[in-house]
Amino acid sequence: MQFNLKRKVLITTALTTTLLTGFCNLNAYGSVKNTSVNDFRNVLNVQGNPQVNLNDSYSTNVSNPFSDMGAWHAYYLPEKGATNLYGGFAGPLIVGEEYPINLSDTISKIVIKNEETNEVYDLSKAKNIMFDFYPGKLVQTYELNDFNLKLELIFATNRSALIKTEIENKKNTDLNLNLEWSGNIFNKSPYTISVNDNGEKNYDLGQTLEATKNGVQVNFSNIRSTWSFFSTDQTKFNVEYDGNTSTSINGNSYVTKLDNIVNIKPQNTFKTFSTQSYTFTTEEFNNEQVKINDLLENGDTYFNDNTNRWQNYLNKAFSNIEKDSDPHYKDAAVKSIITLTTNWRSAAGAIKHDGIVPSLSYKWFVGMWAWDSWKQAVATANFDGELAKNNIRALFDYQIKGDDSVRPYDKGTIIDAIFYNKDEQRGGEGGNWNERNSKPPLAAWAVWNVYKETNDIEFLKEMYPKLVDYHNWWYTNRDHDKNGIAEYGGMVHPANNSEDEIILAAAWESGMDNATRFDKEGFGSDDVGVHVFENKDNNGNTVGYSINQESVDLNSYLYAEKGFLKSMADILGKTEESQKYEVEAKNVGEYIRNNMFDKETGFFYDLQINEDGSEKKLLVNRGKGTEGWMPLWAKVATQDEAELVKENMMDPNKFNTYMPLPTASKDNPKFNPNKYWRGPVWMDQALYGIESLQNYGFKNEAETLTKKLFDNAEGLIGDGPIRENYNPETGQGLHTKNFSWSASAYYLLYKNVLTSNNTTCQESLPILESDNITPPEDDSQNPVPPAIEEEKPETDNTIPPVNDSPEQEKPVEKPEENNDNISSLPNTGNMFGNNSLLIGAFSMLGAGIYFLKKRN
Numbered sequence: 001m002q003f004n005l006k007r008k009v010l011i012t013t014a015l016t017t018t019l020l021t022g023f024c025n026l027n028a029y030g031s032v033k034n035t036s037v038n039d040f041r042n043v044l045n046v047q048g049n050p051q052v053n054l055n056d057s058y059s060t061n062v063s064n065p066f067s068d069m070g071a072w073h074a075y076y077l078p079e080k081g082a083t084n085l086y087g088g089f090a091g092p093l094i095v096g097e098e099y100p101i102n103l104s105d106t107i108s109k110i111v112i113k114n115e116e117t118n119e120v121y122d123l124s125k126a127k128n129i130m131f132d133f134y135p136g137k138l139v140q141t142y143e144l145n146d147f148n149l150k151l152e153l154i155f156a157t158n159r160s161a162l163i164k165t166e167i168e169n170k171k172n173t174d175l176n177l178n179l180e181w182s183g184n185i186f187n188k189s190p191y192t193i194s195v196n197d198n199g200e201k202n203y204d205l206g207q208t209l210e211a212t213k214n215g216v217q218v219n220f221s222n223i224r225s226t227w228s229f230f231s232t233d234q235t236k237f238n239v240e241y242d243g244n245t246s247t248s249i250n251g252n253s254y255v256t257k258l259d260n261i262v263n264i265k266p267q268n269t270f271k272t273f274s275t276q277s278y279t280f281t282t283e284e285f286n287n288e289q290v291k292i293n294d295l296l297e298n299g300d301t302y303f304n305d306n307t308n309r310w311q312n313y314l315n316k317a318f319s320n321i322e323k324d325s326d327p328h329y330k331d332a333a334v335k336s337i338i339t340l341t342t343n344w345r346s347a348a349g350a351i352k353h354d355g356i357v358p359s360l361s362y363k364w365f366v367g368m369w370a371w372d373s374w375k376q377a378v379a380t381a382n383f384d385g386e387l388a389k390n391n392i393r394a395l396f397d398y399q400i401k402g403d404d405s406v407r408p409y410d411k412g413t414i415i416d417a418i419f420y421n422k423d424e425q426r427g428g429e430g431g432n433w434n435e436r437n438s439k440p441p442l443a444a445w446a447v448w449n450v451y452k453e454t455n456d457i458e459f460l461k462e463m464y465p466k467l468v469d470y471h472n473w474w475y476t477n478r479d480h481d482k483n484g485i486a487e488y489g490g491m492v493h494p495a496n497n498s499e500d501e502i503i504l505a506a507a508w509e510s511g512m513d514n515a516t517r518f519d520k521e522g523f524g525s526d527d528v529g530v531h532v533f534e535n536k537d538n539n540g541n542t543v544g545y546s547i548n549q550e551s552v553d554l555n556s557y558l559y560a561e562k563g564f565l566k567s568m569a570d571i572l573g574k575t576e577e578s579q580k581y582e583v584e585a586k587n588v589g590e591y592i593r594n595n596m597f598d599k600e601t602g603f604f605y606d607l608q609i610n611e612d613g614s615e616k617k618l619l620v621n622r623g624k625g626t627e628g629w630m631p632l633w634a635k636v637a638t639q640d641e642a643e644l645v646k647e648n649m650m651d652p653n654k655f656n657t658y659m660p661l662p663t664a665s666k667d668n669p670k671f672n673p674n675k676y677w678r679g680p681v682w683m684d685q686a687l688y689g690i691e692s693l694q695n696y697g698f699k700n701e702a703e704t705l706t707k708k709l710f711d712n713a714e715g716l717i718g719d720g721p722i723r724e725n726y727n728p729e730t731g732q733g734l735h736t737k738n739f740s741w742s743a744s745a746y747y748l749l750y751k752n753v754l755t756s757n758n759t760t761c762q763e764s765l766p767i768l769e770s771d772n773i774t775p776p777e778d779d780s781q782n783p784v785p786p787a788i789e790e791e792k793p794e795t796d797n798t799i800p801p802v803n804d805s806p807e808q809e810k811p812v813e814k815p816e817e818n819n820d821n822i823s824s825l826p827n828t829g830n831m832f833g834n835n836s837l838l839i840g841a842f843s844m845l846g847a848g849i850y851f852l853k854k855r856n
Helices: 014-024 282-298 299-317 328-340 370-378 385-398 441-452 455-477 499-510 551-573 575-595 626-633 639-649 683-695 701-713 740-754 834-847
Strands: 075-078 089-096 100-103 109-114 128-134 137-143 149-157 160-169 175-184 208-212 215-219 223-225 228-233 238-243 246-249 253-258 263-264 269-279 534-538 542-547 606-610 617-620 721-724 733-737
Touching: 075 128, 089 228, 089 269, 100 228, 100 733, 109 149, 137 299, 149 299, 160 282, 160 299, 175 238, 175 269, 208 246, 208 253, 215 246, 215 253, 228 499, 238 253, 238 282, 263 269, 269 282, 269 639, 282 299, 299 328, 299 575, 328 370, 328 701, 328 740, 370 385, 370 441, 370 740, 385 441, 385 455, 441 455, 441 551, 455 542, 455 551, 499 534, 499 542, 551 575, 551 626, 626 639, 639 683, 639 701, 683 701, 683 740, 701 740, 721 740
Parallel strands: none
Antiparallel strands: 075 089, 089 100, 109 175, 128 137, 137 149, 149 160, 160 269, 175 253, 175 263, 208 215, 215 238, 223 228, 238 269, 246 253, 534 542, 606 617, 721 733
């Protein structure tokens, strides 16, 4: 019996749809040029040949996965030459709640057999094979003698990928085909799942395949391995095909056959859809089944919606561009958007709102960190305002309240990192959830910039009181001598049980995990090193810990935050609060200028203090780092001071390296170009450095350094991934790949430096011109701390004392790949013109080729 599905009709509308999409986007974004999705083919290489062991020596995926819509699974294009993958999309990669692994090399691969000749077509022998990645879509095309095969994959929901299969008959006679799909699962983890009494390691995942009415389903087992993998017996991966099918299972492999012969008339095209869904719970599975039926019934609608969504992303991202730039820079900006959307995860488990994780490519980075989220939100707001807002909400969902069952004395704070699973203190099983510390106060910066992009005053109203509580927390829990100047530190937490552990938490709180300024031993004979103070409330209860240095970046951030809060208060009609922040900022600014600037070296540094704040030492001896330009970013420095800082930043022997703006200057005695925060270039710090220069009128210098950041970063101009950080001397990409805040920084640099001259900085507190610095003679010139009403905790606390006994020090950096050590604790400190368009449109209408052209 021949099979002619009604829905599987001729493909005659593709060009029309593309034209309509182009016309629909003309009106609102008249200044945008060449922003068609089709103009950005393969800006990132997503080809792969998935194996069980997916990572390199740094726990980073050797290939670059593609995901979208907040899904918890991802795919690759087949690697050229990996013919065993041809006809299917490589993967999927799935996230076992917190840990990414490859489920399969290809879970669904089409096999096409000629009904009349019994020939099974060998796709590897196709005359022309193309594997292409467009923003939001994977495409494979195979040109054979009898037909052309085209496979396309998009994410249609936050749990399902939708695959379109098209077979175009090139013959002058009917083509009768038998279709089937085959696939397999690895059923193995790259990480140790358990170890028995004999020390034998188990890597089995206990998955099984089950035939379903329209395809196949992967059933998972109950695994709760804290440092390796999580799944439950409710976890499912479901593959469904359109039409009547039959499926056979053979261990970890399956074959699904279409029951009816496919008949394709000469020069006609057959089309069918399939779905691949990954769900964590039975409720998710049931909800997705309803959506799957619609996906299969109306697949073209979802593909059109996907094209429109991505076209709108690009239209928004490239609106209000003031000048043209090198097209390669624009490619890098699109790569940034792709990186952010691939790292988008939707609400699941303990995560209540959608957000962006640092990197799907890294074993330890599928969670949401505070300051990472703030940076990601600022960039994402330029193309997806709702996602940006939700990323902020995801962290504020766990803002500590005064009646918190674990840490009521930390009312107002935002914890470091949240994951699918809460930690043991919160009744969960996770090890990556982190409440040992907070992160630098950049939340108000993020909220303000999201508001500027979205004009959503309701969001501003929602967030303002929460931001105020968070801002106040720094002065109740991180201002040891109550002088209105804060220090980094740690929470009261079981893991913060020694001085070493609290110093580690403080370094994590700074976000600069192993920066030279936090070395416990200090540097030089008159440096007492880093020590810990206990911070107590009015009743003598320990509420947190501070280290013995007032950090210049922290207090610059707090100064800027007062500026952002002042702007919000002005808009919300809170005049008294606006005036209060202005006064507080004046005091903090004077303190920073009077105490943290060294005229001789022309730079800002952290300030070491004793326990009562009566003795201070400017830590010039520990060398220069990126913290030294944060007073310029916050606009707290005078113009004269900024001139001196700029000279340091532009010095090739300090910060103007091949890949400029390293985290430690080249003349820092502990500079190491490959060592995480001790020399590599981190793009967030580079962004703040560039904006620092812009703030003080150094536009040419800002643009010069920005171009070096684009031109000299390995793989950025090309199809390589955006890296976590870079070697400042060579531009080599370091550590993990597809890193979100680097992507955010690159997009913002493209938008605000290469194509305009804008910043994300506060605008309500003006820059001072004078360089009249008078050091304070006594504490009377110290700023008065904000007046904060102290709330007594309703829950009794058991406070661990500071223990000076030596403990095994946890790694400052993320651990190297160590699949067999399931007891190792990962470091959680990271981890932070109308006319031209009309001409183009009419050209498409006349020639039918504009949106189909491929980039060279």
